Amino acid sequence: xxxVLRAPVAIVAPAMLAGVVALLPLIYLMDASLSQGFGAAxxxxxxxxxxxxxxxxxxxxxxxxxxxxxxGTINAWLVVRSSLPFRPVLLILLAMPxxxxxxxxxxxWVSWIPTMKGFFGASIVLTLASYPYVMLPVAAMLRSADxxxxxxxxxxxxxxxxxxxxxxxxxxxxxxxxxxxxxxxxVVSDFGAVAxxxxxxxxxxxxxxxxxxxxxxxxxxxxxxxxxxxxxLILLExxxxxxxxxxxxxxxxxxxVRRAPLTVVAPASIIAITSLGFGIGVPLISSIRWxxxxxATTDWSEVFGTIISSFWIGLLTGTATVLLALPVGILxxxxxxxxxxITEGSVFVTHSLPGVxxxxxxxxxxxxxxxxxxxQLPLLIxxxxxxxLPLVVGAVRTSIxxxxxxxxxxxxxxxxxxxATIFRVTIPLAVPGxxxxxxxxxxxxxxxxxxxxILRPTSVETLATSIWKHSVVSDFGAVGPYAVALMFLxxxxxxxxxxxxxxxxxx
Amino acid sequence: xxxxxxxxxxxxxxxxxxxxxxxxxxxxxxxxxxxTAVQTNGETITIYSGRNETLMSALFTQFSxxxxxxxxxxxxxxxxxxxxxLTEGDKSPADIFFAQDAGALGAVESAGxxxxxxxxxxxxVDAKFRSKNGKWVxxxxxxxxxxxxxxxxxxxxxxxxxxxxxxxEKKIGYAPSNASWQSFVTALRLTRGEAGARAWLTGLxxxxxxxxxxxxxxxxxxxxxxxxxxxxxxxxLYELISKIGADKVVAKNHFFKDQDAGSxxxxxxxxxxxxxxxxxxxxxxxxxxxxxxxxxxxxxKTFEYPMTPGVIQFVSLPSLMELNSPPIDLAxxxxxxxxxxxxxxxxxxxx
Numbered sequence: 001x002x003x004v005l006r007a008p009v010a011i012v013a014p015a016m017l018a019g020v021v022a023l024l025p026l027i028y029l030m031d032a033s034l035s036q037g038f039g040a041a042x043x044x045x046x047x048x049x050x051x052x053x054x055x056x057x058x059x060x061x062x063x064x065x066x067x068x069x070x071x072g073t074i075n076a077w078l079v080v081r082s083s084l085p086f087r088p089v090l091l092i093l094l095a096m097p098x099x100x101x102x103x104x105x106x107x108x109w110v111s112w113i114p115t116m117k118g119f120f121g122a123s124i125v126l127t128l129a130s131y132p133y134v135m136l137p138v139a140a141m142l143r144s145a146d147x148x149x150x151x152x153x154x155x156x157x158x159x160x161x162x163x164x165x166x167x168x169x170x171x172x173x174x175x176x177x178x179x180x181x182x183x184x185x186x187v188v189s190d191f192g193a194v195a196x197x198x199x200x201x202x203x204x205x206x207x208x209x210x211x212x213x214x215x216x217x218x219x220x221x222x223x224x225x226x227x228x229x230x231x232x233l234i235l236l237e238x239x240x241x242x243x244x245x246x247x248x249x250x251x252x253x254x255x256x257v258r259r260a261p262l263t264v265v266a267p268a269s270i271i272a273i274t275s276l277g278f279g280i281g282v283p284l285i286s287s288i289r290w291x292x293x294x295x296a297t298t299d300w301s302e303v304f305g306t307i308i309s310s311f312w313i314g315l316l317t318g319t320a321t322v323l324l325a326l327p328v329g330i331l332x333x334x335x336x337x338x339x340x341x342i343t344e345g346s347v348f349v350t351h352s353l354p355g356v357x358x359x360x361x362x363x364x365x366x367x368x369x370x371x372x373x374x375x376q377l378p379l380l381i382x383x384x385x386x387x388x389l390p391l392v393v394g395a396v397r398t399s400i401x402x403x404x405x406x407x408x409x410x411x412x413x414x415x416x417x418x419x420a421t422i423f424r425v426t427i428p429l430a431v432p433g434x435x436x437x438x439x440x441x442x443x444x445x446x447x448x449x450x451x452x453x454i455l456r457p458t459s460v461e462t463l464a465t466s467i468w469k470h471s472v473v474s475d476f477g478a479v480g481p482y483a484v485a486l487m488f489l490x491x492x493x494x495x496x497x498x499x500x501x502x503x504x505x506x507x
Numbered sequence: 508x509x510x511x512x513x514x515x516x517x518x519x520x521x522x523x524x525x526x527x528x529x530x531x532x533x534x535x536x537x538x539x540x541x542x543t544a545v546q547t548n549g550e551t552i553t554i555y556s557g558r559n560e561t562l563m564s565a566l567f568t569q570f571s572x573x574x575x576x577x578x579x580x581x582x583x584x585x586x587x588x589x590x591x592x593l594t595e596g597d598k599s600p601a602d603i604f605f606a607q608d609a610g611a612l613g614a615v616e617s618a619g620x621x622x623x624x625x626x627x628x629x630x631x632v633d634a635k636f637r638s639k640n641g642k643w644v645x646x647x648x649x650x651x652x653x654x655x656x657x658x659x660x661x662x663x664x665x666x667x668x669x670x671x672x673x674x675x676e677k678k679i680g681y682a683p684s685n686a687s688w689q690s691f692v693t694a695l696r697l698t699r700g701e702a703g704a705r706a707w708l709t710g711l712x713x714x715x716x717x718x719x720x721x722x723x724x725x726x727x728x729x730x731x732x733x734x735x736x737x738x739x740x741x742x743x744l745y746e747l748i749s750k751i752g753a754d755k756v757v758a759k760n761h762f763f764k765d766q767d768a769g770s771x772x773x774x775x776x777x778x779x780x781x782x783x784x785x786x787x788x789x790x791x792x793x794x795x796x797x798x799x800x801x802x803x804x805x806x807x808k809t810f811e812y813p814m815t816p817g818v819i820q821f822v823s824l825p826s827l828m829e830l831n832s833p834p835i836d837l838a839x840x841x842x843x844x845x846x847x848x849x850x851x852x853x854x855x856x857x858x
Contacts, residue, residue, distance in 0.1 A: 049848070107720075110720065111720065114718070114720075117718075195684075198683070198684060198856055200851055200856070208844055208847055210586065210587065210590035211584060211586030211587050211590060212586055212610075212689070212843035212844045212846075212847060213843065213844030214586070214589055214590065214593065214610075214611070214614030214841055215844065216590065216593055219590075356587070356590075360590065360594045363591060363594045363595060364594050367594075367595050367596075367598045367599075368598065374600065375581075375600065450587075453583055453587070454583070454587070454591060458553070458579045458580070458581045459579070459580070459581075469559065469560055469561070469582065470561070472559050
């Protein structure tokens with residue numbers, strides 16, 4: 001697919017707009033970081049404590065990403081390549097940790113095993129929360145990869161394990177790298193898990209600098225270091241990501257389902273059962289227990305009201321993010337080149353920023369530039385779009401890359417214009433990926449707490465803000481109904497996401 | 508009402524409190540009305556409230572009903588709202604900042620975002636519990652206490668240093684992530700200096716204190732006899748008494764009263780934003796919080812210390828002056844970040 005095409009302006013212009021939107025937080029960060037002079041920012045960077053933070057954050061990112069690659073790939077393999085029963089259901093269940101906010105699952109763990117606080121606890125919770133980012137793309141790619149290569153390896157006398165490691169793993173490597181990048185950026189930006197586990201990482205200290213230190217300069221400087229770290233991760237992923245290997249045979253590939261030997265399926269199943277039990281069992285059981293033991297009487301009309309507002313805010317964010325992500329996805333998939341690379345970098349680089357930083361950036365820009373919209377719904381949606389744009393761009397790009405470019409060529413040869421081809425061929429073919437990306441944004445918006453708290457219109461409550469509100473006062477009973485409601489509401493886009501993303505693989 | 512029947516708190520004081528509550532609220536409206544009725548009636552002011560909605564919304568409704576001033580309340584974490592105010596600068600839509608602790612008010616004040624309060628407001632509150640520059644005042648007080656289980660410890664330790672006695676190993680509870688614990692440690696740094704605070708914390712860490720998620724959990728553990736002592740705020744005990752009845756509550760509060768950090772009285776307080784264009788209406792809110800009606804609300808609903816004289820509090824509490832809180836500027840409690848660094852170094856943060 002190395003055809004060099006000049007991208008139509010109708011794609012380039014909105015894609016560049018998306019890139020600019022994603023970079024907007026940097027304006028605020030630069031201003032805040034340098035507000036006390038260049039020296040103050042530099043002192044912050046070379047501070048010995050910052051180095052320790054950096055090492056700790058990188059170590060956590062490395063460990064969680066490695067664990068996610070292992071757990072996510074094994075689960076994907078089990079769902080696509082084994083002959084286990086109920087695999088479509090299993091896939092959806094395995095993706096469910098996405099529906100659970102990290103602050104909830106971390107709290108569930110801590111109230112169960114208080115001693116797991118710290119590095120260990122944070123690694124476990126973050127792994128359980130983010131392995132689906134690896135599992136879903138790997139499962140999709142496993143499906144489209146030709147199982148023949150593995151068969152050939154086996155026929156040449158390679159063992160079951162070795163065939164998987166040497167052949168299949170290489171086939172899905174691009175998906176593993178793409179998923180790893182998302183996991184790594186997520187780990188770097190997450191606050192809920194590290195706060196509950198009380199592990200001092202960059203995000204913890206950034207929040208502390210705002211909330212306890214009242215020191216925006218320090219917070220912004222550290223946030224800029226996160227951006228630099230993200231840039232490094234993006235470049236690393238770009239280097240490591242290899243080309244998608246093509247099918248070797250002609251005709252239709254045979255079904256990927258095979259009778260894998262028990263020696264492989266059994267340990268893999270243990271991993272899957274563990275991820276299910278720990279990833280969704282623990283938080284769900286805790287929330288139900290809070291709900292039942294709660295002495296507070298639940299105001300069900302409030303629960304219902306917050307479900308509705310979470311739903312709408314999620315849907316609006318999802319729609320807006322998809323609209324902005326679409327041109328970027330098309331640009332990245334079909335018009336590769338320096339322009340695409342720059343746009344990709346701009347979109348992904350701010351994904352490492354914790355929610356509070358993005359929210360305060362939007363506050364800064366909103367109050368100075370669009371005052372009438374300040375603390376209104378559009379600005380909340382805007383903030384969330386910045387946060388979730390990379391997730392949707394990734395999904396759209398992958399989906400378009402995987403659809404056959406030959407169909408677009410046919411359309412063009414029949415005299416259909418470039419833009420019309422994009423609308424009539426490219427986009428319809430990529431609908432599953434677009435839907436999956438949209439679902440990711442909906443899901444994220446439903447769970448997102450700091451952005452919602454800071455940017456919401458006064459007196460609007462969502463499930464996430466209600467959980468926060470009730471958890472601040474001592475009674476956890478009141479949190480239960482909202483936590484359970486959030487998990488079930490977020491389960492809908494998660495189910496949709498896992499279904500469409502890997503639909504073919506489990507049919 | 509179960510609280511009064513069962514508790515050892517005197518029924519009469521509570522009844523008196525309620526009586527004054529209703530009697531005086533009328534007067535407040537009159538005073539506010541006579542001076543500012545024309546400008547403030549029907550006006551809407553915006554409050555950034557670091558105090559929780561479940562505790563405060565009834566008070567806010569009461570204020571609106573009595574004064575006709577409508578309120579837009581934006582709830583959040585005190586520190587986060589302070590960060591928000593610092594980012595918004597002089598364009599903030601907020602008229603009032605109502606914070607859970609002095610540190611957050613101090614931070615907003617030092618950024619020059621608060622306007623000076625008139626003397627009738629500042630004079631109502633003891634100098635110890637208001638800004639030196641008259642830009643914020645406390646609305647209620649929260650005293651640090653040592654909660655103890657008399658079945659396990661006949662007489663409670665009389666100073667913070669007694670807690671370092673090895674006999675209390677694994678017997679002391681605390682809530683490391685709680686803001687009030689971190690304020691207490693900040694006060695320790697301010698009273699004893701960095702080295703002194705570090706020495707005490709190292710001693711405490713050696714006694715392997717038990718960490719809990721929340722102050723309420725520390726209290727429950729002391730009450731059930733799981734541990735003997737807990738470092739929390741005074742009102743958690745009264746919350747429990749009002750919830751389950753005094754006959755089921757074993758635990759007692761011990762007040763150190765020694766000007767050390769253990770006697771810290773932190774505050775919730777309020778300031779008016781310099782950028783506010785509705786200063787009169789905002790001030791009517793501040794005055795209401797300090798009125799007998801407002802103060803009685805804190806005393807009766809949150810069991811905190813009222814800040815103005817003439818409001819009856821629970822008789823089982825020592826008076827605010829008796830508490831002998833340390834002679835520090837409460838605004839200095841904003842150095843919580845340094846406290847967290849110290850806690851991390853002595854190994855008390857990640858527990």
